[in-house]
Every structure is written in C-alpha cells, then in structure tokens.
Amino acid sequence: xxxxxxxxxxxxxxxxxxxxxxxxxxxxxxxxxxxxxxxxxxxxxxxxxxxxxxxxxxxxxxxxxxxxxxxxxxxxxxxxxxxxxxxxxxxxxxxxxxxxxxxxxxxxxxxxxxxxxxxxxxxxxxxxxxxxxxxxxxxxxxxxxxxxxxxxxxxxxxxxxxxxxxxxxxxxxxxxxxxxxxxxxxxxxxxxxxxxxxxxxxxxxxxxxxxxxxxxxxxxxxxxxxxxxxxxxxxxxxxxxxxxxx
Numbered sequence: 001x002x003x004x005x006x007x008x009x010x011x012x013x014x015x016x017x018x019x020x021x022x023x024x025x026x027x028x029x030x031x032x033x034x035x036x037x038x039x040x041x042x043x044x045x046x047x048x049x050x051x052x053x054x055x056x057x058x059x060x061x062x063x064x065x066x067x068x069x070x071x072x073x074x075x076x077x078x079x080x081x082x083x084x085x086x087x088x089x090x091x092x093x094x095x096x097x098x099x100x101x102x103x104x105x106x107x108x109x110x111x112x113x114x115x116x117x118x119x120x121x122x123x124x125x126x127x128x129x130x131x132x133x134x135x136x137x138x139x140x141x142x143x144x145x146x147x148x149x150x151x152x153x154x155x156x157x158x159x160x161x162x163x164x165x166x167x168x169x170x171x172x173x174x175x176x177x178x179x180x181x182x183x184x185x186x187x188x189x190x191x192x193x194x195x196x197x198x199x200x201x202x203x204x205x206x207x208x209x210x211x212x213x214x215x216x217x218x219x220x221x222x223x224x225x226x227x228x229x230x231x232x233x234x235x236x237x238x239x240x241x242x243x244x245x246x
Contacts, residue, residue, distance in 0.1 A: 099134015185209030
C-alpha cells in the first residue's frame with residue numbers, strides 16, 4: 001500500500017509538471033501537486049500507523065466524506081461521458097459556440113476545436129445562425145467573440161450568419177447573454193463546446209430556458225484530458241451549489 005501511494009504521488013507530480021510545461025491556459029494543474037502531497041501524507045500515515053491513533057468518530061467522518069466525494073465524482077463523470085460524443089440535431093435555429101482563451105496568435109487550441117466543430121455544422125446546415133460568445137480576459141488581445149468571428153469568416157462562413165456576444169465571463173453568462181442576442185429561448189439551439197464540457201453547457205442552457213437545447217461535441221487535447229475531466233467535476237459542483245443546473 002505504501003508503494004502504491006508513493007507511485008500515485010509520483011504520477012500526480014509528473015502530470016502536474018507536464019501540464020505546466022505544455023501550458024493548459026489555467027492554473028488548475030496545481031491540484032495534481034496537491035494530489036501528490038495527499039498521497040505522500042497517506043504513505044506516511046500508513047508507515048507510522050497514524051490512522052489508528054485518530055478518534056474512531058473522526059475516522060468514520062473522514063471515510064464518509066471520502067465515500068460521498070468518490071460517489072459524486074463517479075456520477076458526475078458518468079454524466080460527462082454520456083454526452084461525450086453528442087452531435088446535435090440537423091437544422092437547428094442557432095448554435096452557440098462557448099468561448100475559450102484567445103491568444104495573440106489567434107484562438108487557443110481548445111477554442112479552435114470548438115470553432116472547427118461549429119464550422120462543420122454550419123457547412124452542413126446552411127440555415128443555422130451561429131452565436132459566438134465570450135468577453136475579453138485580462139490576458140487576451142481581443143474579445144473571444146471577435147476572435148471567433150474572424151476565424152469563422154476566414155474559413156468561409158458568411159458574416160451575416162454570425163452574431164457576436166462579447167460581454168460574458170463564464171459559461172453561465174455565455175448562455176444567458178446569448179439568449180438576449182437571439183431574442184429569447186424559444187428556439188432550437190446547439191451548444192458547441194469540447195467533449196468534456198458538453199454536459200454542463202447543455203444543462204446550463206436548459207436551466208436558462210432553452211428546453212430543446214442539445215450538445216455539439218468538439219474534440220479535446222488528449223494531454224489535458226485528465227486535467228479537464230477533474231476540473232469539470234468541480235465546475236459541475238460549483239454550478240449545482242449556485243443553482244445553475246437545477
């Protein structure tokens with residue numbers, strides 16, 4: 001058990017370093033460093049038999065919290081994978097492309113994946129209107145909406161088919177502000193985002209009033225996927241606590 005804990009700690013620290021080096025666009029990778037510290041602490045507790053010295057009630061509380069946390073994680077990941085390959089429906093009224101980081105050289109790889117999925121859908125469904133949604137962060141050269149608009153126009157999508165929502169700062173605002181641009185929620189919409197994010201994006205859309213919302217899945221960078229899936233779990237928890245998914 002000690003060897004397994006040390007191995008888990010090593011893998012956590014290694015993955016933390018890998019994600020840091022290839023730059024994920026956020027600092028969430030630090031959670032893997034915390035995971036490494038957790039497994040080192042676990043190895044020490046096993047080696048020095050510290051667990052048995054805790055009061056029985058405290059041990060039961062810790063085990064209960066861990067059980068609930070693991071169960072919640074499994075359920076959330078199951079929901080994520082259930083919509084991992086959603087392809088939407090043909091002839092939607094609108095698709096909403098959720099924003100992600102814009103870099104000086106153009107859309108980040110995560111955002112390019114979303115835009116390429118949107119482009120493919122728009123080519124196949126010529127009557128669908130696209131809403132590109134995202135404001136400007138402190139480290140971005142322009143609004144995400146503007147960068148997405150430019151990218152799609154350069155690929156050949158007619159400018160009149162693209163509406164820009166450039167004020168939002170998170171997924172919930174992406175949906176709410178896009179609804180204002182569209183003029184209501186009585187439309188069939190597709191939420192275009194990366195595969196790990198489809199479930200939450202779709203649920204936020206339905207919570208906002210888009211009863212017929214569906215997901216359109218874009219691919220993701222495989223190197224970041226463990227990081228994405230764990231981060232998305234916490235995103236789902238946050239939206240549940242805030243009442244955005246119910």
